[in-house]
Amino acid sequence: MELKLSELADRLELALDGDGDVVITGLAGFQDAGPGDLTFVDDPKLLKQLDDTRASAVILSQGHDVPVPALRTADPRAAFAAALGIYAPDADRYLQPGVHASASIDPSADLAADVAVGAGSVIGPGVSIGAGTRIAARVVIEADVTLGAECCLYSGSVIRERCRLGDRVILQPGAVIGSDGFGYHPGPAGLIKIPQIGIVVLEDEVEVGANSCVDRATTGETRIGVGTKIDNLCQVGHNVSVGRFCAMSALSGISGSCTLGDGVTMAGQTGVADHLTLGNGAKVGARSAVTRDVPDGMTVMGYPAVEFQKAFRLIAHYQRLPELAARVKELERRLEERSAPDHDSGEE
């Protein structure tokens, strides 16, 4: 794609500063940007390097001189994200319109007129799919699933029976929605499977990452709230309720029956034990594991996770343990010396 910078300025509704005839052929991060690229700067440290940029144009805030044409905005990152939308490849190329001849669609499924279904995808009986939803290749949507409008299901994702997805939901490749919750009952000869007859509800604008799993509820629902984003290889257990606008980074897990409020952030490789509540705005630091409820707005870290300032203090003490042990040894030595019956202590 090629656009003049002036055209981009119009489409992004940004102030143009410099030569609008520069042709922008691509977008790149600041360090990688070369001729033809539009980049952006919002990191003060990078501002100093502006004179050396090889980019053809830059998005940045007012008040900084640059040797190349610029688009001005108070939020360069947001404007760059919008520019990425303009330069994104045409979705029709890889999520082709229409229903592919090799897709298997049950006659009782109800698809809006413009739904796209890729090769080899399977849509079961009683499924309902809203307008503008695109389904890539080899997706499976089992019986009685309801999908809203303008969803995007990437290749290889699976939605098991009766789950409900809102509008504009995105499933990355291999995501699994509605697998059985991990529930067993101890019987006389081993574990007896507890049937998991509930469902999963993904509200509007939820995104689930590649190969992540959201288990169906034993009864009732496992629910992920509006706008919550789940990264790759995450696990959400049965009967969990996640609020709105949460973010969960890769390789993290939420055990069964937990409740997360709105705006909760879980960093990478974190975990939450079962039946816990994380309040609105709670944050879980990377690699941490939560073993008790977290109040609204608190950031926790470590395992077991504690308030993050305490966690940092504990880590600092931990890393000084050899010194602490040496100091104790020295105290013992000095005290021992004192205790010694009145021999000559001249060495001290």
Add this chain to the structure above:
Amino acid sequence: MELKLSELADRLELALDGDGDVVITGLAGFQDAGPGDLTFVDDPKLLKQLDDTRASAVILSQGHDVPVPALRTADPRAAFAAALGIYAPDADRYLQPGVHASASIDPSADLAADVAVGAGSVIGPGVSIGAGTRIAARVVIEADVTLGAECCLYSGSVIRERCRLGDRVILQPGAVIGSDGFGYHPGPAGLIKIPQIGIVVLEDEVEVGANSCVDRATTGETRIGVGTKIDNLCQVGHNVSVGRFCAMSALSGISGSCTLGDGVTMAGQTGVADHLTLGNGAKVGARSAVTRDVPDGMTVMGYPAVEFQKAFRLIAHYQRLPELAARVKELERRLEERSAPDHDSGEE
């Protein structure tokens, strides 16, 4: 589904206490249960809330009065699990009988008469599948795999060549059985792949969770014993042997060549280093990593994992490190004061 409570009492073989004409339309956990629902109570804390239940009926043990009709049993949870089986949606709806026209079945595969194969599934040469096994959509079963009776393979699961599954095995969506073990040999120019020519054996009643992986052995077998349950996103390395009736929670991994006895429990996000032995009944606490053998019946925790009472004591000491450091500092101050030559110490 609608059943009178008296009908349920008959089918579950439970004593009915109260009005058997109440119509039960669904099942729900105690907190979520409303009109039409049957629920259960086995938690003494919940018994106090029985008077406020909105459920239409409750399963519980003898000796507790309730304001609604009840089914009585010494094990309410087991009875509720049985009731879930009654209310579970008809599997014929989402695991449809017969072989779908779009499935690819090699002519040399041997399927029992009533095997169900969903849309787009692929069954390779020499595969053998026992009676009553159901295969959902887009499952791949590669050459020479043997599957027992009454298995259930959910959509998108993959079994690679020559692996053997017993009876009543369940694979959740995206589970991978028989991927290559992670084995390389250092060569003059990088790592050389060691061919993994062994197989995986899943014994009867094994369940493997969504997107979990069990690697094939280098030679011989990776084996999972009768009735062992593996949660989502777990990894079992090559040549591992897991005993009977073990349970492994999400995001856990067992490294190559480990041996687990019977009844071993691994909580979420746990790991076991390679070539270790975990004895019968060993338990690994959440988020723990095992670096040495664990004897029969021992519960371990932490990283490196130690006996759990010691682990808890260590955590308690860890969390008091700032206080310990302060006490050492105070000891140093006091000793310093003493050591000082006889100046005026009136400030003390």
Add this chain to the structure above:
Amino acid sequence: MELKLSELADRLELALDGDGDVVITGLAGFQDAGPGDLTFVDDPKLLKQLDDTRASAVILSQGHDVPVPALRTADPRAAFAAALGIYAPDADRYLQPGVHASASIDPSADLAADVAVGAGSVIGPGVSIGAGTRIAARVVIEADVTLGAECCLYSGSVIRERCRLGDRVILQPGAVIGSDGFGYHPGPAGLIKIPQIGIVVLEDEVEVGANSCVDRATTGETRIGVGTKIDNLCQVGHNVSVGRFCAMSALSGISGSCTLGDGVTMAGQTGVADHLTLGNGAKVGARSAVTRDVPDGMTVMGYPAVEFQKAFRLIAHYQRLPELAARVKELERRLEERSAPDHDSGEE
């Protein structure tokens, strides 16, 4: 497969020591080997058990007497790996030559003459695939992907649009290449998705494990260098650059924009925080999480990861915390005793 030991000696170019007419029907590790098996020994501890071996032949170094015929080499493990290649089942059996009738191949895709494509696989427009590449069942290769020669894509793997794979790349089942990076921008009403318009490049001889994910870059490339091996259930974030001949064990994650040098080793369940650099030959111990740059050749451990000798020392001190606390208490007691005004201290 049956081969005389003398034939194996020829094909492996090893010195034969003993009866070459012994028939070798299989390969097995030392402990499992029985009649008909060839095994190997390179562990000095196992040499003592050689007299008890039930194997029909053994690969080992010179200078050790054995009761069975032997193949001699300075590197028994490498020779055994080569023998595994000889006994590996014929790939034509499970990765069948030719293009299966049920595969969906876009007319604009360009496949070398001998490319194998299994049942139900989907190859999008503009895809290019090199000679000798084998694609199993139900693989999806989306628009404009480039694949080199002699790759092997196992069933259920997915490559999203425009990614590029070199020669001899292996994807285990369920691997996902080119899923969207986890990038969002805080907006007035929740997180706004940042389009991820970059790609993934896997260089020659890269292997990606079952259900592992490599995210596409926001702009530019996520790149995995020649010969790097990634185990199952690993996550590689957007814009990461991994060098050559690295190894990453199961359930590990690399956050966005990290740079790994050549020969980096990440053990199981490890993590690297975003924007970090790990130098050539850096090693990350099992279960560790890296929160700052690691210089060339350094081995780190723990969380936050520190140089491994320090990490081991810290663990040792941690495990002695109860004793340290007891010593501090004893010091306090003794000092308290001293401080006491001159009462009778006869009890001591």
